[in-house]
Amino acid sequence: MTSEAALIAFTPTEDDSASRFGQLFPNHSPSQRAKDGRIGTPKRTYRRTSPDTATARTVAETECPLIECRDLAHTYHTRLGTQITAIADITLSIDASEFVCLLGPSGCGKTTLLNMIAGFLAPTAGTLRLNGEDICGPDPDRGVVFQDYSLFPWLTVESNIAYGLRMTGMSAARRKAAVGALLDLVGLPHIGAQYPFELSGGMKQRVAIARALATDPSVLLMDEPFAALDALTRESLQRQLLDIKARTQKTILFVTHNISEAIFLASRIVVLSSRPGRIVEDFRPWADFQPRKRTSPEFNRLYERLAQAIGVEGTE
Ligand SMILES: Nc1ncnc2c1ncn2[C@@H]1O[C@H](COP(=O)(O)OP(=O)(O)OP(=O)(O)O)[C@@H](O)[C@H]1O
Numbered sequence: 001m002t003s004e005a006a007l008i009a010f011t012p013t014e015d016d017s018a019s020r021f022g023q024l025f026p027n028h029s030p031s032q033r034a035k036d037g038r039i040g041t042p043k044r045t046y047r048r049t050s051p052d053t054a055t056a057r058t059v060a061e062t063e064c065p066l067i068e069c070r071d072l073a074h075t076y077h078t079r080l081g082t083q084i085t086a087i088a089d090i091t092l093s094i095d096a097s098e099f100v101c102l103l104g105p106s107g108c109g110k111t112t113l114l115n116m117i118a119g120f121l122a123p124t125a126g127t128l129r130l131n132g133e134d135i136c137g138p139d140p141d142r143g144v145v146f147q148d149y150s151l152f153p154w155l156t157v158e159s160n161i162a163y164g165l166r167m168t169g170m171s172a173a174r175r176k177a178a179v180g181a182l183l184d185l186v187g188l189p190h191i192g193a194q195y196p197f198e199l200s201g202g203m204k205q206r207v208a209i210a211r212a213l214a215t216d217p218s219v220l221l222m223d224e225p226f227a228a229l230d231a232l233t234r235e236s237l238q239r240q241l242l243d244i245k246a247r248t249q250k251t252i253l254f255v256t257h258n259i260s261e262a263i264f265l266a267s268r269i270v271v272l273s274s275r276p277g278r279i280v281e282d283f284r285p286w287a288d289f290q291p292r293k294r295t296s297p298e299f300n301r302l303y304e305r306l307a308q309a310i311g312v313e314g315t316e
């Protein structure tokens with residue numbers, strides 16, 4: 001991947017024309033992107049593979065879903081010699097720019113599925129593809145944000161975010177500019193010199209999001225990223241995530257067992273049964289990415305429906 005390509009995915013909306021993304025990439029202004037047909041499209045114009053493979057991928061990307069799971073399963077073989085089938089029969093297609101919440105009870109295999117898409121775990125049955133190609137391991141093309149704060153404690157915020165960019169060979173000056181733009185994106189300008197221990201939990205997760213976005217991944221994979229935060233901070237970060245989604249048009253797969261969080265965030269909610277996790281509901285309740293009113297009748301109706309689907313009663 002070229003260094004410039006590492007940031008191209010930060011597709012500003014027309015409202016963001018004065019943003020630092022535009023300043024960083026003057027040849028990729030919003031209007032130029034619109035002419036290129038790149039706003040909101042899943043097509044990507046850079047490749048890290050050979051030109052022939054690139055052509056093949058361009059064709060594949062226009063025809064395939066971004067993520068495709070077919071009859072996917074994962075069975076753990078434990079140290080004690082037993083087998084645990086965490087997920088089974090998962091057939092799921094996710095298109096570019098979707099915001100999908102994977103919702104299910106504790107232990108139903110949500111993290112297992114996310115880890116498989118991240119490339120940390122191999123399927124024990126079925127197929128799993130990204131842009132039409134088998135997922136064979138981790139790749140900067142899939143940014144991951146974990147539940148626990150996973151920043152490197154010995155690095156400053158700036159170095160944490162720039163970590164993946166160093167691998168791309170990007171110059172120090174461009175890295176600095178890129179980190180600045182990412183910190184702006186997550187609403188934390190001026191904290192680049194601080195260390196993770198100097199940040200609150202919410203700030204750490206925003207830095208983790210910035211780090212995950214730094215390599216311009218096709219998809220952002222988030223595993224209960226706000227679960228450890230207090231309720232107010234959690235709601236604030238949910239709103240910020242919707243804002244980041246609107247500004248970057250990233251595809252997001254977000255794991256949660258919190259029904260309200262799923263309704264508030266996602267344009268599509270995929271519900272898993274208890275272990276082994278199987279898809280029991282897959283629907284698109286909203287047509288847009290606007291923040292939803294938690295007290296609205298629609299919100300409450302959806303809450304009841306989801307609570308039934310995952311087999312819980314009452315409030316969380
Ligand atoms: N490395 C492992 N070895 C054996 N079993 C495992 C392993 N990791 C997970 N499991 C089991 O697989 C099942 C699914 O686990 P997973 O962590 O994917 O669930 P989850 O839906 O993410 O749960 P939670 O909401 O609590 O995070 C659980 O029964 C768990 O005990």
Ligand SMILES: [Mg+2]
Nearest residue numbers: 110111112223
């Ligand atoms: Mg989990």
